[in-house]
Amino acid sequence: MNRWHLLNISLSLLFLLISQSLLAQPKFIGNEKCASCHKVDFASWEVSSHAKAFNILKPGKRKAAKKLADLDPNKDYTRDKKCIKCHVTGYKKKGGFKSIEKTPKMAGVGCESCHGPGGEYKDLHEDNPYGFEKSAAEPLGQLYGEDDEAVCKACHGHEGAPHHEGLDQKYQFNWQAALKQQESYHIKKSGKSQFSF
Secondary structure: OOHHHHHHHHHHHHHHHHHHHHHHOOOOOOHHHHHOOOHHHHHHHHOOOOOOOOHHHOOOOOHHHHHHOOOOOOOOOOOOHHHHOOOEOOOOOOOOOOOOOOOHHHEOOOHHHHHOOOOOHHHHHHHOOOOOOHHHHHHHOOOOOOOOHHHHHOOOOOOOOOOOOOOOHHHOOOHHHHHHOHHHOOOOOOOOOOOOO
């Protein structure tokens, strides 16, 4: 076997591994798919600070906070990769945010930012509308921020965050307290929900 033949085989195998890895990733499906069943949650999310997270990256928004973090309040951060990864849903992931022009509905911190890409677990929800176990949903990519601090801390309080408690104590992130501030995400229903755990 010559070197070129070995190189072609190696490149083919590498391409196959990469494509299989991409296919194996759960796909982001967007808020509208979630909203088709979770109408109350979606309606309250639409007016939440998470829903509006992309907009604060625009020039002139949150001027005082940007100045405090040594950010230019007149700069447009909507294309800054360091910023948008926490202000959109599924950045650089299968089905996720590509750009505001190509995927405008993935702007903002949507359902799947906190609950994981729904491409796999959506079917479980649809097939079991009156309940399923977390143990069935977790292998399909569903996340549970109320049980896992890491879900929130992926964006809040991570090492590279420009707003941190060193700037001001108001930026100290307390996961349990944040879950009680329902205006940040969506109203938690009291009692048994459509999906019981």
